[in-house]
Amino acid sequence: MPDLRELYQELIVDHSKRPRNFGKLDGANQQAVGYNPLCGDKITVYLKMKDDVVEDVHFEGSGCAISTASASMMTEKFKGKTRQEAEELFEVFHHLVTGGAEKDSDTSGKLGKLAVFAGVSEFPVRVKCATLAWHTVRSAMRGEQALVSTE
C-alpha cells in the first residue's frame, strides 16, 4: 500500500510552502509556459542561459504541493548545469518518478535531494504534477515556443 509519508516527505512539504527561486527572473533570455489541463496547474519557467550553461532559473505559477516542490527543487538543481547535464537530469528524474529507478543504482547519486520524489511512482496520477516543471524547463531550454501541455 502506498504511504502518504513517502509522497509528502518533509522536504517536499517545505519546498511547496516556501518555493525557492520563485518569481520572475531579471535578465532571463528564455522562458516557457507549462500547463496541466487536467487540473489547471500552470507554471512559467524563466531561464538565463550563458553560452551552454544555466546561469539562473526561476519559476512562477500555481500548483499542488508536488508540482511546486518539484519546480522549486529543479531550479536549485539546474543552476550551473550545462544544457546536456540538464537534459540528462530530466531523463533520470523522469525515470525515478515513473517507477523505473532501482534503489541501488547510482541514479539517486545524480539526483541528490531530488530522490525524495521516488514516492511519486506509487501514485501514478501524480506523475504529471511532478514532471510539469521539468517538461517546461526543457522546452524553455530548447527554445520551443508552444505551450507545454502534460496531455
Next chain:
Amino acid sequence: MLTTGVAGLATGTVTKFDVDRIRLDFPILNQQVHGKPLVYLDNAATSQKPRAVLEALRRFYIADCANVHRAVHLLSERATTAYEGARKKIQKFLGAADEREIIFVRGTTEAINLVAHSFGKKFINAGDEIVITTMEHHSNIVPWQILCEDKKAVLKVAPINDAGELIVPELEKLLSPRTKLLSMPHVSNALGTINPVREIIAMAHSRNIPVLLDGAQSAPHMAVNVQELDCDFYAFSGHKLYGPTGIGVLYGKTALLEAMPPYQGGGDMISSVTFEKTIYNRLPYKFEAGTPAIANVIGLGAAVDYLEQVGMNQICAYEQDLLAYATDKFERLPGVRMIGTAREKASLISFVMEGVHPHDIGTVLDQEGIAVRAGHHCAQPVMDRFNVPATTRASFAFYNTRREVDALVEGIEKVREVFA
C-alpha cells in the same frame, strides 16, 4: 422498502428513508480502498449502479441480445420491446408529452452537440445570438463556440454572483430580438446551484426564445417534469443517473424536433434510400442513426424504475438533509472556504483549503478511502470567476450517509496534519 408518496418531503423529515438498506442495492459500495471502507463522494462525475441495472444488462446479453427494429425473429422482437419500453419509462420519468420526444444519445454532451448541429444548422444565422451562463460545464460552452464561429453568430454569457447564483436581471438584459436560444444548466456541476429555471424559461418564452436545459446534474437529484418546466430541450446522462455509461437522453418538443434536420445519417434514421432521394424516418428515429446502445438503454430504463421505486422526492429530501448536515460541518472548519453557497443547492460541496492545493487534498482523502474530485470540474470559467485554480468537490448521492460526511471531515483534518 419505503413509504409511497412524498410524505418525507411534506413533513420535512426523512425518517422513512432506510439508507442502510439502500446501500445493499449497490454492491460496489461494500469494499475497502487503501485498507479503509470506501466513501464514494464523486457522484457528480459518475454515480454507482444498483443491482437492478446490472441485472438488466446481464439479462439482455444472456437472454435477449439482438438488434432492434429489424429482424422478424423472436430475440429481435424481445430486444425491440425492451428498448422501446425503456423509452416509455423515460418519457414518464421526465413527464414528456410523447415518447417520440425522447432521443437516445451517448450523454449530455452528445445531446447538446445534436442541438447545436441540427437546430443550429436550421435556425442560427450570421449576427444571431446564443445566451449561456458563467456556470456552464464545458460541454455547454464549446459546441456553441464552434457553431458561432461557423455561423458568424455571437455567444453571450450571463454572469453569476459571489454565492454562485445566476444574476437573473443581467441574464434578462442579454435576451434580445437577435437571441435564438438560451442554453443553461438546471443545476451547476461545479457549484451545486439550482437555477430558477421555471421563471427564466417563462421570461425567455415571452420573447419567443427557446430554452435548452443541461439536466446532467438535476435529473439524478430531483423530480423533473419537462412539461411543467416548459423547457424546449432537456439533456441528461445515464451514468450520472445510476445507469450505464455511454447512454443519455435528449428531450425535445415535437414541433422543434420535427423542424430540425437529422444530426447523423445512416441506418434506422431513414424510411427509404435511393441514390436520387432519401426519405428520413419519423421521430425519434430520425435522430438515432445506426445501431443504438441497446443494452445501455435497457439498463437506463432499469435505473429509472429503481429510482421511481425509491421515489425522487424522497431522494431529494434525503440528499437535502445530508447537504445541510455537511454544510453545517464545513462552515465550522477553519481555513476551509466553500465555493458555491447558493440558497438553492443540490447535494454537493465544492471547497478550497488555505495553503493546500485540491490535488493534494484529493490524494490524502483517497488514502483515507474517500473518493472526491479535485480539479476544475470541466468548468474553468467558474474557477476564473472565483479566482481559484481548482476546487475539491464532494458530491453526494442518496446512498451516502452522515457517517461518510463525518469521515470526510476527519479526512480534511488529516490533510491539515500532513501540511501543518
